Amino acid sequence: xxxxxxxxxxxxxRSFAAGENGFTLVEMLVVITIIGLIMGLIGxxxxxxxxxxxxxxxxxxxxxxxxSLDLMFLDTGRYPSSSEGLNAxxxxxxxxxxxxxxxxxxxxxxNDPWGRPYVYRSPSGNAKFEIMSYGADGHEGGADxxxxxxxxxxxx
Numbered sequence: 574x575x576x577x578x579x580x581x582x583x584x585x586x587r588s589f590a591a592g593e594n595g596f597t598l599v600e601m602l603v604v605i606t607i608i609g610l611i612m613g614l615i616g617x618x619x620x621x622x623x624x625x626x627x628x629x630x631x632x633x634x635x636x637x638x639x640x641s642l643d644l645m646f647l648d649t650g651r652y653p654s655s656s657e658g659l660n661a662x663x664x665x666x667x668x669x670x671x672x673x674x675x676x677x678x679x680x681x682x683x684n685d686p687w688g689r690p691y692v693y694r695s696p697s698g699n700a701k702f703e704i705m706s707y708g709a710d711g712h713e714g715g716a717d718x719x720x721x722x723x724x725x726x727x728x729x
Contacts, residue, residue, distance in 0.1 A: 627709070627718065628720075628722060631685050631708075634683055635704045635705075635706065635722060635724045638659060638724075642662065645672070645674060645676050649670065650671065651669075652702050653669075653693070653695060653702075655693065657669075659693045659704070660682065662674060662676040662677050663675045663681065685706035685707075686706075687706070689706070691706055692704070692705040692706070692707070703724055703725050704724040705722065706721070706722045708720050708722060
């Protein structure tokens with residue numbers, strides 16, 4: 574046995590013999606209270622950051638889908654109709670001459686960060702098309718993370 578291990582064992586025997594083999598209830602309550610205070614201060618900020626990151630992810634995916642639609646337009650000379658939808662990026666519609674897709678990676682369309690499909694409208698007012706996510710609440714309208722995210726909004 575080495576000198577270090579024998580000293581450690583002797584200390585261990587002394588601490589157990591003296592009744593010092595754990596934490597007191599007060600010490601445990603203090604630690605739990607401190608952890609609770611830290612989580613109370615940090616928790617809301619982390620949750621807000623996660624909500625903001627989902628909105629940013631949706632904006633990036635919408636821009637990517639819009640770029641894919643522009644590539645398809647170059648091949649076919651038109652954007653898909655509302656009834657053809659974003660599925661035309663993956664599978665050609667019967668009336669799409671010149672389709673050279675798929676225009677997105679994978680065999681399926683991505684869902685928005687909340688797990689719902691993107692909404693596609695063409696034409697949409699003065700725009701050639703609109704790609705939308707209804708946000709966290711999944712319904713039209715809303716505010717903050719529940720606000721609609723659209724390809725036609727001016728925010729980047």
